[in-house]
Amino acid sequence: MEEKPKSPHILIFPLPCQSHVNSMLKLAEIFGLAGLKVTFLNSKHNHERLIRYTDIHDRFLQYSEFQFKTISDGLPADHPRAGDRLMEIFDSLSLNTRPLLKQMLIDTSPPVSCIIGDACMEFVVDVATELEIPVIHFRAISACSFWAYFSIPEMIQAGELPMKAYDEDMDRLITKVPGMETFLRFRDLPSFCRVSDVTDRDLQVLKNVTQQSPRTHALILNTFEDLEEPILSHIRTKCPKVYTIGPLHLQLKTRLASNVISSSSQKSLNSLWEVDRSCIEWLGKQPVRSVLYVSFGSITLLKREQLIEFWHGLVDSKQRFLWVIRPDSVIGEGDAPAELVEGTKERGHLVSWVPQEEVLAHQAVAGFLTHSGWNSTLESIVAGVPMICWPYFADQQINSRFVSEVWNLGLDMKDVCDRNVVEKMVNDLMVERKEEFMRAADRMATMARTTANEGGPSYCNLDRLIDDIKMMSS
Numbered sequence: 134m135e136e137k138p139k140s141p142h143i144l145i146f147p148l149p150c151q152s153h154v155n156s157m158l159k160l161a162e163i164f165g166l167a168g169l170k171v172t173f174l175n176s177k178h179n180h181e182r183l184i185r186y187t188d189i190h191d192r193f194l195q196y197s198e199f200q201f202k203t204i205s206d207g208l209p210a211d212h213p214r215a216g217d218r219l220m221e222i223f224d225s226l227s228l229n230t231r232p233l234l235k236q237m238l239i240d241t242s243p244p245v246s247c248i249i250g251d252a253c254m255e256f257v258v259d260v261a262t263e264l265e266i267p268v269i270h271f272r273a274i275s276a277c278s279f280w281a282y283f284s285i286p287e288m289i290q291a292g293e294l295p296m297k298a299y300d301e302d303m304d305r306l307i308t309k310v311p312g313m314e315t316f317l318r319f320r321d322l323p324s325f326c327r328v329s330d331v332t333d334r335d336l337q338v339l340k341n342v343t344q345q346s347p348r349t350h351a352l353i354l355n356t357f358e359d360l361e362e363p364i365l366s367h368i369r370t371k372c373p374k375v376y377t378i379g380p381l382h383l384q385l386k387t388r389l390a391s392n393v394i395s396s397s398s399q400k401s402l403n404s405l406w407e408v409d410r411s412c413i414e415w416l417g418k419q420p421v422r423s424v425l426y427v428s429f430g431s432i433t434l435l436k437r438e439q440l441i442e443f444w445h446g447l448v449d450s451k452q453r454f455l456w457v458i459r460p461d462s463v464i465g466e467g468d469a470p471a472e473l474v475e476g477t478k479e480r481g482h483l484v485s486w487v488p489q490e491e492v493l494a495h496q497a498v499a500g501f502l503t504h505s506g507w508n509s510t511l512e513s514i515v516a517g518v519p520m521i522c523w524p525y526f527a528d529q530q531i532n533s534r535f536v537s538e539v540w541n542l543g544l545d546m547k548d549v550c551d552r553n554v555v556e557k558m559v560n561d562l563m564v565e566r567k568e569e570f571m572r573a574a575d576r577m578a579t580m581a582r583t584t585a586n587e588g589g590p591s592y593c594n595l596d597r598l599i600d601d602i603k604m605m606s607s
């Protein structure tokens with residue numbers, strides 16, 4: 134009798150940061166829907182927060198071949214795990230988590246047949262190679278950001294990195310990122326490139342992790358061909374097998390909707406904080422397309438004076454706004470200063486954490502002041518909401534340049550935090566150029582829906598990825 138092909142056992146392991154967990158958990162659920170055996174490996178710290186703030190446990194019970202496992206990130210329980218401590222997270226994972234991962238893979242039964250590892254964790258490829266387990270990289274950023282990181286060696290070689298003296302010309306054009314020669318300025322590079330010494334540790338770490346991807350069986354990107362095709366063709370000269378499967382949150386919705394057995398609520402899985410749903414009731418009282426939604430993601434930190442500048446600009450714009458001020462996101466203050474809360478009553482609504490996909494889809498929302506994190510950018514594109522981009526760090530600088538210069542989906546407020554600029558840009562987006570941006574956003578949202586719907590390119594790419602993984606395991 135012909136031997137039954139072994140069914141794959143996939144280990145999915147995200148960098149223990151909110152939005153990396155978000156995206157890879159959505160991919161894991163899609164694999165669960167496809168009946169694949171999946172082990173989702175989350176840090177103990179983040180798993181406990183997901184259990185506390187989402188319905189993740191009940192939601193995944195229905196996938197008989199699905200299990201959660203946890204692993205220590207090696208950090209103290211009270212470590213803030215915020216954006217400015219990213220390298221401490223990387224270091225702890227490499228030192229403390231790496232040996233635990235190796236032992237877990239040795240002990241796991243049935244054995245893992247394929248690892249989908251976060252491409253930010255360099256050690257995963259090394260451990261997998263040692264144990265002869267194939268690895269597929271998942272990079273939680275845009276193709277344009279990935280390609281800029283990948284081109285760091287060429288920029289160094291050509292002397293375009295590091296920064297010159299203190300009076301660096303931030304607007305000088307960068308010529309060594311193929312496909313971006315006509316519009317990429319030094320200030321648009323990932324923030325880790327803003328160093329005066331090429332041996333800078335952050336720069337080296339981001340360069341090295343990105344150079345690992347050609348060593349893997351394939352690279353998964355949460356993007357879509359219509360959005361980033363020109364850059365994707367450059368990436369494919371280095372990583373031949375790239376699966377574009379985004380927008381992932383839309384693909385998951387599409388597949389859940391067509392899956393009769395799934396009783397999954399559409400409740401957001403994005404929350405490592407308690408969601409305050411009062412914002413939905415507040416939005417319900419606002420005129421259609423009248424509100425600017427403001428949020429800077431899960432790890433951005435704001436100085437108090439920056440917060441005050443944004444607040445004055447928003448109030449002076451006379452536009453309505455819904456502003457997420459995440460707990461502990463204000464350096465030195467923790468939460469929103471009291472006078473802000475008081476003075477905002479008239480046209481604004483402050484909140485600590487919202488169901489963002491639901492907010493962006495709300496008819497009252499007409500704009501998004503964002504830090505240009507990749508999940509937020511994709512969610513805004515899917516919702517057809519134009520953006521004002523105020524990038525904080527990492528890949529956000531490139532994303533904001535593409536939103537304004539390449540996709541015409543909004544405005545780039547990079548490197549500026551001034552109440553007059555905030556007021557002007559809010560009015561440009563919400564009044565002066567509203568129709569122009571809305572039209573472009575509608576067109577891109579239609580392309581995003583088409584690609585994620587059954588039969589669309591991203592949908593078919595994900596089916597091909599599943600077939601590829603099954604082949605790897607047989």
Ligand code: UDX
Pocket residue numbers: 150151152153155273274275401403404428429430431432433457485486487488489490505506507508509510512526527528529
């Ligand atoms: C991090 C990096 O900062 C970002 O640059 C990179 O692209 C991905 O990893 P993060 O800063 O958290 O991501 O931003 P983003 O990618 O936008 O993810 C934030 C997530 O939190 C989104 O999925 C968003 O829906 C969710 N969110 C945000 C909420 O659910 N509620 C909120 O109130 C705010």
